[in-house]
Amino acid sequence: MSAAISVEHVTKRFGAVHAVDDVSFEVEPGTIVALLGPNGAGKTTLISMILGLSEPTQGFVRILGHRPRDRAARERLGVMLQHVTLPQSVKVKELVAWFRSFYPHPLPAEHLLQMAGIEGLAEREAVKLSGGEQRRLQFALAIAGDPSLLLLDEPTTGMDVESRRAFWDSLRSFVRDGRRTLLLTTHHLEEAESIADRVVLLKGGRVIADGSLAEIKRQAGNRYVSLIAGPRCTKDEIEQLPHVKRVRFSGRHVRIETDHPDDVLRAIILRDLDASSFEVSQGALEDAFVALTELEDRVEDRGAVR
Amino acid sequence: MKAWLLEWRIEVLRNVRNRRFFIFTILFPVGFYLLYVNLYGQNAQMAGIDWSKYFLISMSVFGVVGTGLNGTAVRVAIERTQGWTSWMLTTPRSAAQAVTTKLAANVVLSAMGIAVMFLVGALVEHVQMSAGAWFACGVTTVFGALVFTALGILIGHLGGREAAQILASIVYFLVSIAGGLWIPVQILPPFFQHLAQWMPTYRLADIAWAVIGQRAVPWSDFAVMAAYLVGLVLVSAWVSTRPREVRSVA
Structure with a gap:
């Protein structure tokens, strides 16, 4: 066809x-x-x-x-x-x-x-x-x-x-x-x-x-798992999760940036970490759009300098 | 064929529902007719014809000029510049259907205008003619109106909505005056009499004046009208198929 x-x-x-x-x-x-x-x-x-x-x-x-x-x-x-x-x-x-x-x-x-x-x-x-x-x-x-x-x-x-x-x-x-x-x-x-x-x-x-x-x-990133860490959950436990790119803490609120949010979530559950209020983002197209069009601008700028 | 008839019907309805149709096809010609006939009196003569008959033809032609030019030009300009024509090009509708339904719709509108004019002439001003003369005058005027519809389509292709409206109004008044529809050429200086010979307005009216005055219809009347029609259709066809580029703004 x-x-x-x-x-x-x-x-x-x-x-x-x-x-x-x-x-x-x-x-x-x-x-x-x-x-x-x-x-x-x-x-x-x-x-x-x-x-x-x-x-x-x-x-x-x-x-x-x-x-x-x-x-x-x-x-x-x-x-x-x-x-x-x-x-x-x-x-x-x-x-x-x-x-x-x-x-x-x-x-x-x-x-x-x-x-x-x-x-x-x-x-x-x-x-x-x-x-x-x-x-x-x-x-x-x-x-x-x-x-x-x-x-x-x-x-x-x-x-x-x-x-x-x-x-x-x-x-x-x-x-x-x-x-x-x-x-x-x-x-x-x-x-x-x-x-x-x-x-x-x-x-x-x-x-x-x-x-x-x-x-x-995936090209643009901005995929993450966020959660509220309980009293028994340590910073080390979170940083040792697989595929973690960066962790941001603000009080008990934790945001784990990753390329594989599903695997991170699975690991948190399997390891029975003390955490709640999970939020998983596969990345929004809007973020990808901004990231890709801006990325393109930077490449072009560099080209101009060269 | 069903699709053609449907589009024809819609084109007629669109026009009849429009205020423009009432003003240019009915109000202006009927109004001026009654005004000028009463101004000069029913017994006045022009070119050997009763003034009320002579001017009935003048204003009937004036009416079909208005119908053909004003409604058509603005409509074509809007359709062409505001996306409708482009959209239609993406449908299987043929370009020929678009043009022929417009022309055929204008034949109906002109016929309606002429019918009203003739009724006013017969009933209000007591114009009397043989059935054959009424018929001959009516039919030639209705089909002669195609020239003005073609001119309207051409003007609609030349500019946007505003430009088309202004241009159509200017041409409307110029061809009407130069064609002797408002002031008979017989009482104008020779220059205007010569000019009128080249005006489709004068030539169309002259066919009916000849019928009423019981003189032979000059073949040149038909020749000039036919030349205008062919010329305008060819130029319109050329203008409307010129490649036009859609420049991206978004």
Whole structure:
């Protein structure tokens, strides 16, 4: 089976600026990939090339085995762009019917509204909905054709906390069966973390990290076990635990930094140390993101000095 | 075909629900018609035709110019610059469908405008014509309106929302005045009479004036209209397929 998305040595230049610089990656069918990066990293440029909205200066893109502009690709593609003004004077149900008419096997309209959590708004004029409601409507439209590939550029922009949670829940249930591939960008890293199998980290138009969440987090560190040490627990006992990188004490509160928090916890239990209130962190994507993008800056700075 | 009809219907509804449609297609032409006919009196004559008939054609054409230019240009500009067109390019909808449904929707809107104008002419100002003449004048004006819709689409491709709105308004007034729709060219200096020969507004109205005045319709009227339509469609097609780059800002 061919890759759902394949990006091969893609470069996009605007004059002298390399917005995207020799990027290559493949997305296997059924996976959920988060494309992350600081502002100006080239995410939107890359997405617009994957969608066929702009042509790479060099390299090429295939989606679902086709060129992005091929009808065969677009029939199986669902998209949310970052900034879209919906057409004026059109009702929600009309927009849904309109989008459904583009595709050979559309999902039922009620199902779409329900998935997007906007069942009650079918008769309303689309542009008069709140920003978050419009965004959810755009999600309903993106999945109208029962797509096997979804590309969502900042899908939760404009949504409040509650809508965001509902949105991720329905997105998760939509892609859960493994038949669909999802590529998304978002500024909310904890949300990317809650849904993605894989993260591609973009910076300055280049891929600076690409891997599973666990791999990315391992690269960046910030994994630890914290606990409250009881009166019988000594400092030595803690420092002799396996895989300990550093221990920080603040009163009875102990934080053990390690690459293998599971093994540390297991050892604490097996050795029956006098400790309680365990907290285990496998590292947050946000920390990994900051660490990796900053690491990259330092490398670049050094390069400049040399 | 079902998809085409659905989009056509939505395009018609979008326009009819818009205040702009009411103002430019109904209010302006009907208002000016009633005002100027009463100003000069029903018995006035222009180019051998009753003023109330002559000016009915002027304002009917003025109405379809407004429908084609104002609604279309702004809408196309918004769709093009605010993501909608890009989004549509990622769907299987064909570009031809987008253009043809807009043109076909404007035919319906123009027909509605003309119907209202003709009803006002017949019922309020007691304009009398044979059924054949009403029909011929109506049909040519409705289909001639395609030229102005094409012009609206082109203007929508030239700039953003604000620019399109301003440009459409300027062109709207210029072609209406230069085409002799507000002041008949017969009473204007020769320069304007020559200029009018090149205006699609004058040429379209002239077809109906010829029908009413029972003179042969000049073939050049059709030729000029056809040339405008072909030219505008070609330029629009060229402008709309020019590669446009999406520059990343985020």
